[in-house]
Amino acid sequence: MGAGSFVSRRACLLGLAAALVTACKKKPGEREPDGTLLTPYLAIGEILADDEFNDVAKLGAQIVSACESRADEPGVDEILAAVGRIGAADISTTRLAYRKMSEGVIAWLAANPSEREGLQLVHCPMAFTNEGAYWVQRSGQLINPYEGAMMLRCGAKISWDDHRRGEPPTGDSTLEGMDT
Template identity: 30%
Template structure:
């Protein structure tokens, strides 16, 4: 019973954050972010134009964590340290409710505790790799997600991330190199 209450509380907190974080947008969805990382609403545009289709991971808890991950990615693209911390805290809370997600929670905690945006971006790589594995294992209930890669991230070591849009919006460099990267894989 205690676990169910904690799970419900964590989900409510995550969903509240998603709703509050999108307060100024014309169209809202709990399943995916319908804006690209430039802040423009493209909910009615064709998917090929770089918009998110309705994508939902089969596992409900993982889907809620992915929504926060999407907010985190957007915050990193926009170099917003405070919003990134909030999203990372929500990911950490969600990971605590999931099985086999301890590493995901620890990576999220590193991002939440980071003192600067560059440290957050460095920790984002581990978080992304873990989330990619979990999403692939769970599978998609609907829509598709994209695994993107930037070869220049982390001092040219390269790093991956998940996106709900085909258009590259690089969380590792933000506006310095917003479109640096390539789509490597589609998760369907």
């Protein structure tokens, strides 16, 4: 094997590594659609937690497509009603639409518990001027889509059975993120 072949192979490997790093660093709105309801919903939450709302309309379209085959399932009507406002011209309206969409997603997950793996139900009692709001996110560190950077880690991880639509959760919950 000559030196040119080694250099060529090394350049190829470096190019592959760079492509993999770039693919892993894609922002939530840049990920390829996978046909699921949850992937674009979770991506919207991540975008809102970053105090952004670019790409949410595109993700909303992915949700509409994913809902087509689920039209008769619980929560889907509410998800579709909210998705019409998810691409609003301001982040406040987008967050309100996400709250409504979250209630639909929670209802859908209640009927499809096998889809909850790796997900966490969260409630922030201070969202929307202390009305409170729920959302679903990937398990791990909290990212608050309603308050963004102002209270990024604020919320209480709760049991799926403790959800009460429009009300604070039942059971014990510990509010996180108020000390950061």
